[in-house]
Amino acid sequence: MTTMKQAWNERAEENAMKYILETTNQVAFWDSGKAAAKELAELFGNVTYCEIGCGIGRIVVPLADKATKVYGYDISSAMINQARMFGTPTGKLQWIEGYGDGEELAKLQDVDIFYERLCFQHIPTEYLIKLLKNIRLGMRTNSLLLFKLNIVSEDDGRYWKKLENTNTWTSRGYTEEDINNILLENGLKQLLKLSSPDLTEFGQHRMIIRYGE
Numbered sequence: 001m002t003t004m005k006q007a008w009n010e011r012a013e014e015n016a017m018k019y020i021l022e023t024t025n026q027v028a029f030w031d032s033g034k035a036a037a038k039e040l041a042e043l044f045g046n047v048t049y050c051e052i053g054c055g056i057g058r059i060v061v062p063l064a065d066k067a068t069k070v071y072g073y074d075i076s077s078a079m080i081n082q083a084r085m086f087g088t089p090t091g092k093l094q095w096i097e098g099y100g101d102g103e104e105l106a107k108l109q110d111v112d113i114f115y116e117r118l119c120f121q122h123i124p125t126e127y128l129i130k131l132l133k134n135i136r137l138g139m140r141t142n143s144l145l146l147f148k149l150n151i152v153s154e155d156d157g158r159y160w161k162k163l164e165n166t167n168t169w170t171s172r173g174y175t176e177e178d179i180n181n182i183l184l185e186n187g188l189k190q191l192l193k194l195s196s197p198d199l200t201e202f203g204q205h206r207m208i209i210r211y212g213e
Ligand SMILES: C[S@@+](CC[C@H](N)C(=O)[O-])C[C@H]1O[C@@H](n2cnc3c(N)ncnc32)[C@H](O)[C@@H]1O
Pocket: 004, 008, 019, 020, 021, 052, 053, 054, 055, 056, 057, 058, 059, 073, 074, 075, 076, 079, 099, 100, 101, 102, 116, 117, 118, 119, 122, 123, 127, 131
C-alpha cells in the first residue's frame, strides 16, 4: 500500500496547489493564505503557532510576519521542499518534516496555537488518534488546538464518509460522538465550536483545550 508520505509526495510533485486547494491560480492561492493568516492573528495575536499539515506554506508564510514564532509541520518532504522556496527558515519560521504521527510535535513546548487546515479530514482515523496524542503532549497549559472535521450523521447523505475511512485522500466524516470520544481518549475537551463567518475559509472549526492543569 502506498504510504501516507509517498501519496502526499506524489501529489506535491504532480501539482501541490491542485491538491491543496483544488486551484492552479497562484494569486488566489496565496491571497487565501494571507486572509487565513490575518484571521488567525486577529483571533489569537502575536503568539507561537504550529500548523499541522502546512503544505507549501500558504498560511504559515504570511503568518510568520504576524507571530512570535511559527512551525510548519508536514508529512511530505516534497511539500516542505517547496515551502522552503517561499519561506526561508529563520528564528521565526521553522519547517518540520515528520512521519505524520506528530512525534516531533510532542517535543515542542512553546506553542500557543496548534491548528490545521484541510489536513485532519484526509488522515485515516488510527493515524489521527496517534497524531492527536502527540499534539496533546506538545501542548502546555492554555495551548489551544483548532481543527475542522466533517460532522456526519446516519440520516444525512454524507454518512458514507464515515464508512470509507482507509485511504489518504477522501475527506472522511465523523459523528459528534466519534469526535467527542477521540478527544476524550486524548485528554482533550471541546472548548468552543466556531462557525462561519467566525472562521470564514472553510466553515465550521472547533477549538479545543486540554483537560486539567
Ligand atoms: C490539502 S493539503 C493542505 C495544506 C495546508 N494546510 C493549506 O491549507 O494550505 C494537506 C496537507 O497535509 C499534509 N498531511 C497529510 N497527512 C498528514 C499527516 N498525517 N501529518 C502531517 N501532514 C499531513 C499533506 O502533505 C498536505 O501538505
